[in-house]
Amino acid sequence: MINERTLAKLAEAMNKHIPRSRRSLKELLEMKDPTYLAKDGNEYYIEKKELEFIAEHVDEIYWGRFWIPIILEMTSIGNEYVIFVRDKLHAEFISKAFGIDRFTKQGLMLYSYEMQKVRRKLRTATQVFFRV
Numbered sequence: 037m038i039n040e041r042t043l044a045k046l047a048e049a050m051n052k053h054i055p056r057s058r059r060s061l062k063e064l065l066e067m068k069d070p071t072y073l074a075k076d077g078n079e080y081y082i083e084k085k086e087l088e089f090i091a092e093h094v095d096e097i098y099w100g101r102f103w104i105p106i107i108l109e110m111t112s113i114g115n116e117y118v119i120f121v122r123d124k125l126h127a128e129f130i131s132k133a134f135g136i137d138r139f140t141k142q143g144l145m146l147y148s149y150e151m152q153k154v155r156r157k158l159r160t161a162t163q164v165f166f167r168v
Contacts, residue, residue, distance in 0.1 A: 054165055055105060061090055062099035072105065086161040093133040098125055104161055108151055111167040119146040130154060
């Protein structure tokens with residue numbers, strides 16, 4: 037049987053790819069090679085075409101505070117896994133770009149099949165965070 041401490045350590049290990057610091061969409065669009073630094077010390081590249089897709093769906097006045105990568109928070113509710121997008125700008129973008137309109141108190145809620153659609157389109161501009 038796995039205790040809570042072991043589960044927390046496992047989640048911590050799985051979340052090492054989460055950004056140490058994020059960059060704005062505006063800043064990344066201006067970079068020749070857009071990257072961000074993760075907690076594991078690695079730099080992760082973000083494809084320009086993904087940034088351009090995001091820019092098409094986000095009003096330019098928000099580019100300076102639209103932080104990349106977009107965090108998709110995976111958690112279990114009962115026997116089901118769901119994904120929350122807690123950042124308001126990120127939630128509004130995903131709702132608009134992918135036609136998902138399931139807002140809760142925790143943010144925009146996605147099911148696994150919807151997350152797959154988002155991740156296929158935004159493979160490098162999104163990161164999955166595992167919550168225990």
